[in-house]
Amino acid sequence: MVDRTKRPAEIPISPLVAAPVVSITHDNTRVVATLPRGDRVEILLFGANALSWKTGNGKEQLFLSDKAILDGSKPVRGGIPLVFPLFGPAQESHPATAKLPQHGFARNVRWEYLGKTSSESFAIGKEASDASVKIDFGLSPTEIDDKFKSAWPYSFGLTYSITLSPDELSTSLQVANTGTEAFEFQTLFHTYFATSDIASTHVTGLESNGFINKVPSPKQTAAANEPIKFSGELDRVYTGAEKDIIINDNGKPSITIKRNELPDVVVWNPWADKSKGMSDFGPEDGWKKMVCVEAGSVEKFSRLEGGETWEGQQIIKAHL
Template sequence: MVDRPKKPSALATTPGLPPQAQVNISHSNSRVSAVLPTGESVEILLYGATIISWKDAKGNEKLWLSEAAKLDGSKAVRGGVPLVFPVFGTAPDHAPTSKLPQHGFARSSRWEFLGKSTSESSTLSSSSAGDDSVKLDFGLSPSNLSEESRKAWPFEFGLIYSVTLGRESLTTSLVVRNEGEKAWEFQTLMHTYFRIKDISQISITGLESSPYTDKVLSGASFTSPSTALTLSSKTDRVYTPAGGPSSAVIIKEGGKKKFGIVRDNMSEVVVWNPWAEDARGMADFSPNEGYKEMLCVEAGAVKGWQKLEQGETWEGGQVIMAAN
């Protein structure tokens, strides 16, 4: 059902109605949070539409957020799920985006909250449990941008970013539309920081026998071995998984599945961990040893450019499944 802003609050507790997902706007209208009847929750900053928390029904946090992350809109958030658009990293040789800061402006602009929608279980046995999921929609257009960003990237566009909280999953999807008369190009990425217990116990499958570029080694190209990926030093790689977007990338800890990621129209997967030296060098990365408890596995469209002509639309996203 679609939420109505002036819906009587009594409806939420009317006898006979199944429990509903609760959505709240807090922190002086700067954050949106949602909680399912079963206890799962998500919290999103309107600054960057950045997801800063995702918890299961027991209250266990799934995302890593730096203790020094700025949540006041003064700079992009270190942790959670920042959204990269319209450029991945920097692109000094790509004239249309050459003047933009690293990772573009989406993660450092204030988005509009467009509303929520919910879904109930389709099975009779569990329908009494109430809403199975809640979808939160956020919008960004040129009117939301700073004057500096508008000058650096003077194109007409519309973005709709949807965050769907399920009982065992988190889905993020982005719709990009060219609202102007001129064609333009973009890159995008969902920069997910996963919370783990021990990086030395992590292995990643789904990237075997796949081409990748290694940004630690000046962008050199390689093909990954046929074994699972483990990390023991600074890692910054862009993979194009051989199995395609619908083939799951699995994060295991101690041999047990922790997360599974399936992508839609996102051909690349970035794997990043700053390791000790780089973590110490980032003022907003805290604690310094936090690199042992985080891992970025990021779904994106970042090799080459997505081009949109006037009126054209692009859509992509990811579904993250969390193991109990």
């Protein structure tokens, strides 16, 4: 027997690397992504709507009406509906979108699931705490109904990416003009955030911005120079916002929203009377548990010439 006093050390066996998991539900209507530490996002293919986003501690960060219609017959009340190519009701002053439904068609059609890109932690012996996963969805004229093609007859391609990271959710939209004729559009992430009590919720980061106050009727209003607090129905469009937006819940920051190429922010809560008039809004007092803070480009229409692209992004960080 040979005594190998200088034999090489044994090669260590690396533990299995925890990785994000992405799956499609058995009925082919939803995509679900989960990180090793428990963060989870669930996206309905109809509208590419993120219905639920839970952080690693299991806390739900989004509000979804318990009466929301999820069968594809109408837009979803809650989550993150995607507004494109029109914000609000049709405008006679803008003939190109005058025949579209309110908030356009992106939230009214089924998107194509394009796949995932994930990153994993390779730190031996440590939890994969930096793992993340990006899920891509696509929409083009081939996925929309003839009524929408007739109302908005342009060649376009949309790529919508949702990236789930620890305590963070990013949504980005790339708009491409795939034709030769220029078109104009507006877009917005109509995000419904969950909050413990709207009466103790306030929003900061918009103090120095003027806004269009839509209640009771649209009116340009000067900067309030104070946090946004809620004591009744509120529907405002803040324009040219430059700072990060912070939602404060019970006096503590709960959500920070960073934005790229999205200069406008809509803040909305329907309060009691208006929510009662919405057949798909529930529970009856659900308005107390939600606030919409919506990053977008809606004050003006963005114009894309043939072959050009545009991209906007919001990054949402949860603190609680």
